[in-house]
Amino acid sequence: MSHPTSERAHTEWMVTPVGAGPVTRRVVLGIVAILTLLFLIAPLALIFSSALSQGIGTFFNSLTEPGTQHAIFLTVVTALIAVPINIVFGLAAAWTVTKFVFPGRTLLISLIELPYSISPIVAGVAYIFVYGSQGLFGPLIEAMGIKVMFALPAIVLASMFVTAPFVARELIPLMQVQGTDEEEAAVTLGASGFATFLRVTLPNVRWAVLYGAILCNARVMGEFGAVSVVSGNIRGQTTTLPLQIELLYQDYNVAGAFAAATVLTAVALLTIVIKVVLERLSPDHAQAAARPPGH
Amino acid sequence: MRRSVIPGFGLSLGITLFYLGAIVLLPLCALILKASDVGLAQLWDILSSPRTLSAIRVTVTMALAATAFNAIYGLLLAWVLARYQFPGKRILDALVDVPFALPTAVAGLALTALFSKKGWFGAPLDALGIQVAYAPLGIAIAMAFTSIPFVVRTVQPVIEDLGSDVEEAGRSLGANDLQILWRVIFPAIFPAFLAGCSLSFARSLGEFGAVIFIAGNQPMKTEIVALLTYIRLEEYNYQAAAAIAVVMLAMAFAMLIVTNAVQAWNLRYLGRGDA
Numbered sequence: 001m002s003h004p005t006s007e008r009a010h011t012e013w014m015v016t017p018v019g020a021g022p023v024t025r026r027v028v029l030g031i032v033a034i035l036t037l038l039f040l041i042a043p044l045a046l047i048f049s050s051a052l053s054q055g056i057g058t059f060f061n062s063l064t065e066p067g068t069q070h071a072i073f074l075t076v077v078t079a080l081i082a083v084p085i086n087i088v089f090g091l092a093a094a095w096t097v098t099k100f101v102f103p104g105r106t107l108l109i110s111l112i113e114l115p116y117s118i119s120p121i122v123a124g125v126a127y128i129f130v131y132g133s134q135g136l137f138g139p140l141i142e143a144m145g146i147k148v149m150f151a152l153p154a155i156v157l158a159s160m161f162v163t164a165p166f167v168a169r170e171l172i173p174l175m176q177v178q179g180t181d182e183e184e185a186a187v188t189l190g191a192s193g194f195a196t197f198l199r200v201t202l203p204n205v206r207w208a209v210l211y212g213a214i215l216c217n218a219r220v221m222g223e224f225g226a227v228s229v230v231s232g233n234i235r236g237q238t239t240t241l242p243l244q245i246e247l248l249y250q251d252y253n254v255a256g257a258f259a260a261a262t263v264l265t266a267v268a269l270l271t272i273v274i275k276v277v278l279e280r281l282s283p284d285h286a287q288a289a290a291r292p293p294g295h
Numbered sequence: 296m297r298r299s300v301i302p303g304f305g306l307s308l309g310i311t312l313f314y315l316g317a318i319v320l321l322p323l324c325a326l327i328l329k330a331s332d333v334g335l336a337q338l339w340d341i342l343s344s345p346r347t348l349s350a351i352r353v354t355v356t357m358a359l360a361a362t363a364f365n366a367i368y369g370l371l372l373a374w375v376l377a378r379y380q381f382p383g384k385r386i387l388d389a390l391v392d393v394p395f396a397l398p399t400a401v402a403g404l405a406l407t408a409l410f411s412k413k414g415w416f417g418a419p420l421d422a423l424g425i426q427v428a429y430a431p432l433g434i435a436i437a438m439a440f441t442s443i444p445f446v447v448r449t450v451q452p453v454i455e456d457l458g459s460d461v462e463e464a465g466r467s468l469g470a471n472d473l474q475i476l477w478r479v480i481f482p483a484i485f486p487a488f489l490a491g492c493s494l495s496f497a498r499s500l501g502e503f504g505a506v507i508f509i510a511g512n513q514p515m516k517t518e519i520v521a522l523l524t525y526i527r528l529e530e531y532n533y534q535a536a537a538a539i540a541v542v543m544l545a546m547a548f549a550m551l552i553v554t555n556a557v558q559a560w561n562l563r564y565l566g567r568g569d570a
Contacts, residue, residue: 018462018472018480019378032375032387035368039440040390042415043405044397050408092310100304110555111315117551118323118544119501121521125528125540126322129329134533136325160318183301193302215396222398224504229525242400242504249404249508258408261401268396272389 047265051258062259067236071244072263077152078240079220082159086216087209090167094205095197098175099183109172115164123161124229127154150232155240158226163219167212174208175201177284207282211275218271222264323544330541333534341538349515350523351542357431357519358499361438365495368439369446370488376447377454391447394440399504406437407509429511434519437506438499445498449491453484486561493557497550501543 019028052059062068093112097105115123129135131148141148148154182204186196202209224242231238239247241264248257330338341347375381376388394402410417410427420427427433457480465475503521510517520543527536 017378017459018475019374021472024472025379028371029375029379029381032368032371036372036387036390038416039368039443040393042409043402043440044393046409046415047401047405089310089314092307092314095303096307096311099301100299100308102304102308108311111319112311114551115319117497117547117554119503119521119547121501121503121524122326122540122543122547123322125524125536126326128528128533129325129537130322136328157318161322164314164319180299180301184299187300187302196301197303218396218398222401224398224400225521229528242398245400245404246508254408257404261404264398264401268393268398268401271396272392275392276385276389 044265044269047258047261050254051262053258054255058255059259059262062253062256063263065256067239067247068241068244068256068260070236071239071241071260074152074155074239075221075241078155078159079217081156082163082220083213083217086160086163087167087213089164090171090212091209093168094171094175095201098172099180112168112172113165115161120158120162120223120225121229124158124226127158127161127226127230131157149230150234150238152238154230155227155238158230159220159223162223162226163216166216166219167209170208170212170215171205174205174284178204207278211278211282214271214274214278218267221267326537326540326544329533329537333538337534338538341535342542346514346518347520347523347539350518350520353431353434353517354500354519354521357434358438358496360435361442361499362492362496364435364439365443365446366488366492369443369491369495370450372443372447373450373454377451391444394442395444399441399502400508402440403437403505403508406433406440406505410436410509428509429513429517431517433509433511434506434517437509438502441502441505442495442498445494446488446491449487449494450484453487454480457483486557490554490557490561493550493554497547497554500546500550 019025051062093108097109097112128149130137131141131154132138133142133149135149138149146153148157182200183196186200187193191199221240222242223240224246227240228243228246231240231243233239233243233247235247241260245257245260245264248254248260333341372387372391376384376391407428408414410420410433412418412421412428414428417428425432427436461479461483462475465479470478501521503519503525506519507522510519510522512518512522520539524536524539524543527533527539
């Protein structure tokens with residue numbers, strides 16, 4: 001993320017900027033390099049080295065073990081349901097708060113970002129009090145013969161709670177910068193609302209949508225706290241991949257746990273690579289998104 | 296509202312409100328409703344029990360320790376990424392996102408293996424008599440790992456945008472590096488720095504996946520609030536689970552107010568600058 005002003009600062013200056021002296025530079029870079037090696041690189045290296053420590057055969061056997069296979073399947077299904085719904089919500093939410101001015105708009109933006117501030121455990125517990133047997137709708141839903149809690153619907157719902165802001169958060173700053181001129185022109189020329197959205201708005205924000213969807217996908221696949229509360233952790237039935245890692249670890253099957261962990265690590269690394277590529281494709285999005293991340 | 300020529304307000308607002316209502320607000324309301332059933336006297340008993348108090352103390356202390364570490368390391372990382380050119384800079388910039396992209400359970404597993412008595416770091420630390428895994432220090436490390444990007448990503452753009460003119464002015468008035476750093480640069484990045492630290496602290500308070508692997512989870516020693524909530528739920532003690540979850544929710548709202556106030560200050564501060 002190089003910025004024009006910082007490069008200008010290096011060339012135009014008659015005097016050395018603060019911290020640019022050769023000794024200071026070397027010391028600061030050295031400290032950062034050592035800390036990064038210990039803190040960010042070592043855990044990644046350990047995941048792969050532990051997974052392969054008992055040979056590539058054991059690694060593949062661990063991955064094809066039925067429990068892990070089912071966990072991978074369940075994780076992918078959850079992502080396939082939650083991510084598209086989240087994209088629709090993100091587009092609708094961004095469209096609402098950036099194309100219109102209405103009372104309560106700021107409050108709505110805060111509400112969209114609310115899940116970032118709430119611990120996933122709290123989200124999971126809260127869902128128990130809606131669909132659990134002691135919850136608001138639990139008895140009613142049970143009487144209707146629908147199973148929500150400790151089954152796929154609850155896993156999907158909890159995943160949607162924790163990732164609700166992901167797509168919207170990428171879109172809102174970008175669409176705010178882009179304004180409403182192009183849409184207004186299209187509508188004035190007689191385009192319908194939907195055509196305007198498809199032909200004018202969507203092409204302008206397509207990389208941001210993709211980026212938000214990919215972040216959302218990584219989080220859905222990796223969510224642990226909220227899903228572990230609502231899934232009931234039934235072996236071979238409701239264990240997603242992160243939960244399977246914990247089960248294997250508790251069974252002292254450390255090699256199996258690390259093998260499962262490499263799958264999610266690969267998803268994470270791929271997410272970061274795509275992020276870097278998309279930032280180059282869409283510099284104005286990278287700029288618009290350069291604001292404090294949510295959590 | 297101001298009339299807009301763009302159609303679709305009703306539909307998009309409808310989808311947004313329905314989704315937020317069904318997915319986010321309904322569960323939160325159900326939780327608060329459940330907790331309000333508990334009754335004040337019983338609520339007080341649950342929250343003032345030694346085990347709950349100990350869990351709150353451990354969580355808050357370790358979140359503070361994690362934030363302190365992130366404040367220093369995060370600031371250095373942001374500085375290096377914003378100010379220096381060096382080989383591998385793009386890789387370092389991408390590495391900062393690892394804690395956000397990596398599932399917390401995977402991070403927890405990796406950190407536990409690193410710091411266990413036979414691990415790469417655990418073995419030498421054990422020889423020195425320092426225990427990290429299954430001890431409070433491990434909790435702080437897991438929290439620091441999962442929340443480091445907050446500090447870096449809030450401070451980095453502000454350092455990048457810092458105008459060189461103030462620094463030059465300071466230099467021409469005869470200030471040395473340390474004086475410029477302390478009197479000119481630090482005040483300019485302080486609001487963003489504080490915003491990043493409060494985000495990091497808030498995330499640490501609620502962290503679950505990474506912590507429960509490394510903490511050892513001994514009641515009164517290394518048990519965090521999130522885990523205690525989970526345990527009460529597994530014991531079918533729904534009242535206690537609801538009560539503790541509402542405390543966590545209240546802490547999150549308190550941190551949200553603090554973070555928003557700091558960020559509003561930060562944005563005003565940026566608006567006054569060279570932007």
